[in-house]
Amino acid sequence: MATIKDVAKLADVSPSTVSRVIAGSNRISLETKLRVKRAMEELNYVPNAIARSLARSRSRTIGFTIAREADQAFSNPFFSEVMRGMSTIAQARDYNILLSISRTPEEERQKCMQLFRERRVDGLIVSTSRKQDPLIDLLIAENVPFALIGRSCEHPVLSVNNDNIQAAKKATLHLLEQGYEKVVFISGDPNLIVSQDRISGYKQALSEKGISFAAERAVTAEFSIESGFNALQELKSRGVDFDAVLAADDLFALGALQFAGHNRLRVPEELGIVGFNDSPLLSFTNPPLTSVKILSYELGMEAVKLLLNALSDPEHCSLPAEHVIPSQLIIRQSSLKKNREMDCT
Amino acid sequence: MATIKDVAKLADVSPSTVSRVIAGSNRISLETKLRVKRAMEELNYVPNAIARSLARSRSRTIGFTIAREADQAFSNPFFSEVMRGMSTIAQARDYNILLSISRTPEEERQKCMQLFRERRVDGLIVSTSRKQDPLIDLLIAENVPFALIGRSCEHPVLSVNNDNIQAAKKATLHLLEQGYEKVVFISGDPNLIVSQDRISGYKQALSEKGISFAAERAVTAEFSIESGFNALQELKSRGVDFDAVLAADDLFALGALQFAGHNRLRVPEELGIVGFNDSPLLSFTNPPLTSVKILSYELGMEAVKLLLNALSDPEHCSLPAEHVIPSQLIIRQSSLKKNREMDCT
DNA sequence: CTGTTAGCGCGTTCAA
DNA sequence: TTGAACGCGCTAACAG
Numbered sequence: 001m002a003t004i005k006d007v008a009k010l011a012d013v014s015p016s017t018v019s020r021v022i023a024g025s026n027r028i029s030l031e032t033k034l035r036v037k038r039a040m041e042e043l044n045y046v047p048n049a050i051a052r053s054l055a056r057s058r059s060r061t062i063g064f065t066i067a068r069e070a071d072q073a074f075s076n077p078f079f080s081e082v083m084r085g086m087s088t089i090a091q092a093r094d095y096n097i098l099l100s101i102s103r104t105p106e107e108e109r110q111k112c113m114q115l116f117r118e119r120r121v122d123g124l125i126v127s128t129s130r131k132q133d134p135l136i137d138l139l140i141a142e143n144v145p146f147a148l149i150g151r152s153c154e155h156p157v158l159s160v161n162n163d164n165i166q167a168a169k170k171a172t173l174h175l176l177e178q179g180y181e182k183v184v185f186i187s188g189d190p191n192l193i194v195s196q197d198r199i200s201g202y203k204q205a206l207s208e209k210g211i212s213f214a215a216e217r218a219v220t221a222e223f224s225i226e227s228g229f230n231a232l233q234e235l236k237s238r239g240v241d242f243d244a245v246l247a248a249d250d251l252f253a254l255g256a257l258q259f260a261g262h263n264r265l266r267v268p269e270e271l272g273i274v275g276f277n278d279s280p281l282l283s284f285t286n287p288p289l290t291s292v293k294i295l296s297y298e299l300g301m302e303a304v305k306l307l308l309n310a311l312s313d314p315e316h317c318s319l320p321a322e323h324v325i326p327s328q329l330i331i332r333q334s335s336l337k338k339n340r341e342m343d344c345t
Numbered sequence: 346m347a348t349i350k351d352v353a354k355l356a357d358v359s360p361s362t363v364s365r366v367i368a369g370s371n372r373i374s375l376e377t378k379l380r381v382k383r384a385m386e387e388l389n390y391v392p393n394a395i396a397r398s399l400a401r402s403r404s405r406t407i408g409f410t411i412a413r414e415a416d417q418a419f420s421n422p423f424f425s426e427v428m429r430g431m432s433t434i435a436q437a438r439d440y441n442i443l444l445s446i447s448r449t450p451e452e453e454r455q456k457c458m459q460l461f462r463e464r465r466v467d468g469l470i471v472s473t474s475r476k477q478d479p480l481i482d483l484l485i486a487e488n489v490p491f492a493l494i495g496r497s498c499e500h501p502v503l504s505v506n507n508d509n510i511q512a513a514k515k516a517t518l519h520l521l522e523q524g525y526e527k528v529v530f531i532s533g534d535p536n537l538i539v540s541q542d543r544i545s546g547y548k549q550a551l552s553e554k555g556i557s558f559a560a561e562r563a564v565t566a567e568f569s570i571e572s573g574f575n576a577l578q579e580l581k582s583r584g585v586d587f588d589a590v591l592a593a594d595d596l597f598a599l600g601a602l603q604f605a606g607h608n609r610l611r612v613p614e615e616l617g618i619v620g621f622n623d624s625p626l627l628s629f630t631n632p633p634l635t636s637v638k639i640l641s642y643e644l645g646m647e648a649v650k651l652l653l654n655a656l657s658d659p660e661h662c663s664l665p666a667e668h669v670i671p672s673q674l675i676i677r678q679s680s681l682k683k684n685r686e687m688d689c690t
Numbered sequence: 691c692t693g694t695t696a697g698c699g700c701g702t703t704c705a706a
Numbered sequence: 707t708t709g710a711a712c713g714c715g716c717t718a719a720c721a722g
Contacts, residue, residue, distance in 0.1 A: 051715035
């Protein structure tokens with residue numbers, strides 16, 4: 001591998017001149033610039049990124065960390081899409097992405113701090129969804145540049161969030177406007193910010209329509225089809241009456257579909273169903289499921305933009321702002337009591 | 346940020362002594378070792394990974410590159426799982442993963458070479474699936490350590506592959522043994538190695554059962570449900586008779602399911618269906634779909650193991666070997682003409 | 691416009 | 707067992 005010295009020697013200049021050519025400095029004569037460039041070509045020279053990082057004390061790398069269990073949601077397309085979005089912006093700005101998947105939140109915390117303190121990354125994109133995650137306090141305390149993705153935050157930090165409140169509200173209103181009158185809500189882990197946001201949107205929609213919220217109509221399920229099914233069965237056995245379900249995840253929506261089949265309820269006539277995430281293949285259920293589509297790709301792009309801007313303008317700039325990416329309600333048959341159009345956004 | 350010098354000063358030793366403590370050298374007195382450690386604690390010292398990389402000419406980072414279009418398969422869980430597997434091993438061996446998602450194969454080629462020549466990564470895990478991809482020749486020519494994932498290779502290189510041939514064969518045999526007699530095959534892009542392997546397994550199964558292969562019974566589809574549906578419609582309109590479908594992807598299997606619905610064929614009685622990939626939510630179709638499950642997590646783990654072994658033992662070791670990870674046939678109703686057990690692996 | 695001189699923070703000889 | 711000196715490859719401040 002040729003180094004900057006080799007190039008310098010061949011071009012008969014000093015290393016710093018070569019460095020200037022690399023940096024595109026204009027305080028250099030066209031002639032020597034060309035000579036240097038020819039030498040670089042000839043030697044097939046590529047600057048050593050590690051050495052540059054050391055000299056400039058910046059790695060031009062950002063870390064992306066997630067903590068996921070084996071079985072859990074990591075396999076859902078959300079993260080894939082987020083990564084694609086991140087990658088798009090990172091490439092364009094000549095940054096790299098370091099990926100770290102942890103098994104537990106504690107491990108993630110460790111990894112985050114390690115990556116930054118080792119100077120391996122200039123900043124982090126973090127996707128924790130727990131409320132008041134200690135990781136966030138730690139990052140703030142240690143002055144680590146970072147952006148949150150897929151959540152809002154109590155503290156004033158950079159974050160990109162999807163509009164869970166609005167989305168849940170819109171979905172609920174959609175059901176009500178379709179003529180359903182008793183909408184129940186299946187929530188995920190109530191400790192997650194997303195869950196709280198979604199239920200809050202559900203409540204807002206109810207109150208907007210003059211319907212009072214009943215705590216018994218909102219139930220919690222674990223992350224599985226079965227758990228969604230069971231949640232509804234239990235509601236039923238408790239005598240709670242309902243004709244529509246807003247599910248905080250597509251899995252629950254599928255559980256609701258099973259519930260309908262099990263109880264011989266026609267969908268959408270007797271039971272309306274709306275899910276969250278617009279999972280692939282979802283349009284293939286019978287009937288096709290209405291679902292809220294999160295724009296994960298855009299989330300990823302925006303998070304990196306925010307972070308890189310903050311990095312390039314360390315002091316002044318970027319007053320910690322939460323960017324909200326609107327999501328789309330993909331309407332399919334499962335929520336169309338009035339049975340109208342099929343697929344509008 | 347404290348540096349090694351600060352620690353040295355505080356412990357009243359030379360930087361090289363501190364370096365030895367970090368490296369865990371045993372040629373050091375217990376006393377000074379403790380003194381140094383205390384100083385590190387006190388200063389909250391963490392070695393600068395960039396500086397180490399420069400000094401040792403190794404980044405302890407491996408690159409993972411993929412070239413995916415927006416719409417395409419990247420959102421399928423394969424890559425998520427592969428990454429989880431890679432991450433597991435990388436963490437354990439104290440390596441990091443650099444992620445690069447390109448839009449085109451050319452871009453991917455660029456990125457691969459750049460990452461390595463910049464010394465940002467010590468080696469690469471590459472997931473190209475195109476036959477005779479020029480990227481591979483390039484990597485070999487430039488002596489880049491790398492491992493292929495999800496494919497075999499003409500050249501003697503490190504690779505981890507799932508047993509597409511065996512899997513397709515097993516799936517076909519399963520259909521035949523269920524009493525289906527005319528199995529057709531829906532293939533993906535015939536330029537991909539996976540496609541060729543799967544069709545080859547299909548043929549092997551036929552010949553093993555004394556059935557001659559008819560070219561007209563194997564069709565190619567594009568990556569969508571609709572295309573799978575169309576492929577079968579066309580077969581039918583051409584007068585090709587069949588009672589079972591082996592689909593090289595779950596999407597095609599879903600297309601087959603639509604085809605059955607459209608033509609009022611009962612599944613599995615009148616049409617047997619087996620897919621590939623065991624996509625999540627798949628068990629929820631009606632009837633639940635039989636599918637080949639690829640052990641992507643294991644693929645990721647194995648690829649990193651192979652690469653890291655090769656890196657740690659540059660010359661000698663690792664005779665380029667192809668590791669094959671067996672996949673599992675997840676049997677559900679869609680292929681059970683004899684209607685027996687439901688879910689065996 | 692260009693060269694010289696110092697680092698960036700750590701690993702690794704070579705002596706002692 | 708320890709320290710001094712040098713090098714990894716590049717950037718940047720200071721001269722000229």
